[in-house]
Amino acid sequence: NFMLTQPHSVSGSPGKTVTISCTRSSGSIASNYVQWYQQRPGSAPTTVIYEYNQRPSGVPDRFSGSIDSSSNSASLTISGLKTEDEADYYCQSSDSSNLNVVFGGGTKLTVL
C-alpha cells in the first residue's frame, strides 16, 4: 500500500484561508479518489469532501478539494475560517491493486 502524508498541524485566523495537503507516496494521486473527513473533539468523523472535490449536502462551500498531479497531492482548502472549523482533518483514499483503504495521519487545525 501507498501512504498518505499530511502536515501534523496548521493554523489560521478567523476569516482567513487555510490549505491542508495530503501527499501520496507512490502511484498517481489521480488514480483513486481522495476524501476528507472532519473530526471535532469527542465526535465521530464526518465527510466534508468526497471524490476529490464533491461536497456532501450540508457542508458549506467554504470547504473545497483539489488535486495537484505535479506534487502528487490532494488539498483541502477552508476559506472564511470559523472557530467551529477547529478540528482534526483526515484524508483517505483506496489502493486499486487490492481495494484496501488508506488514511492519512491527520492534521490538527487551530483557529486562532
Place this chain on the structure above:
Amino acid sequence: QITLKESGPTLVKPTQTLTLTCSFSGFSLSTSGVGVGWIRQPPGKALEWLAFIYWDDDKRYSPSLKSRLTIAKDTSKNQVVLTMTNMDPVDTATYYCARTIFGVLSSWFDPWGQGTLVTVSS
C-alpha cells in the same frame, strides 16, 4: 436518515476475542455499491481502517490485521459483526462502523457511527 451504532464490550482481557456489532438503519446491505466498514482510532492517534464487507458478501481486511479479523453480515437484521482475536493492550481504541460507498476509483465512509471505546487490560 441513515444511522449506525456500535455495540460490544467496553473492556476485554489480553488474548481474548473481541466481538463488535454494528446495527444500522436507513439503508440496505443488499443494495449494489454499498457496504459497511470498520475503522478504529487509538486514543490521541489517527484513524486506521480495519475491514469492510460488500453488498455481495465480498470482504476486504487490513493487511496488518487480516489474520485476526473476521467480518460478517446479517442482511435481514441490518447488522454487521466484526471479530478480532488475540486482543492486546495496543488494540485499545475507539471502534467505528460506517456505511461504505464503493465507487469506481475509491471507497469511502459516510456516515459513521458514534464509536465505542474498547479497552484491553487485565
